[in-house]
Amino acid sequence: MRAADLPGGSRAWPRLALWGGLGAAALALSALSAFARDHALMINASPSLPYWAVWLTRGAVPERGDIILFDPPASELLERHFGKEPKPFGKRVSGVPGDLVTEKDRAFFVNGRLVARAKLASRLGEPLALGPTGRVPRGCYFVTTEHKHGFDSRYAAIGWICRPRILGVGRPIL
DSSP: OOGGGSTTGGGHHHHHHHHHHHHHHHHHHHHHHHHHHHEEEEEOOOTTSSOSEEEEETTOOOOTTOEEEEOOOOOHHHHHHHOSSOOOEEEEEEEOTTOEEEEETTEEEETTEEEEEOOSBOTTSOBOOBOOOEEOOTTEEEEEOSSTTOOSTTBTTTOOEEGGGEEEEEEEOO
16 A cells, blocks of 8 residues: 555655654553663672672572672661661672571581681671571572672671562673
């Protein structure tokens, strides 16, 4: 069919193109909005992970070895080191629900494999209490970092990281 054969003749063609373009734009914006609800680009300012940009997928179930981003628990120690409203933390999942976490001489093991060593004191000289041991509870994770000064589950101020705190699973991109 030619534009001249449409009701209104060739004048209808620009209107049809406009409506078609508006419909396509609405669909694209809707898809983009849904994508933005489930994803985010996070910038890492901490040396505890070797990546400076992480792509976050909200709602993904973490697996061993994944990087998760989470809101750290509130504590006076965290406030002194990171301020009243610390940015999200990014750490690697070392222990998943059901894994056995043990500690000996400040060394932490998950299912018998060494995952981290705990320091005695923070960079401000404060004593650091050891984190949890035992079976990782359902819906929780034991998180660590390769960085020797990383602040993670090996310390009581962080502890288990459970689902309500988890923002999502991160994939390093840079």
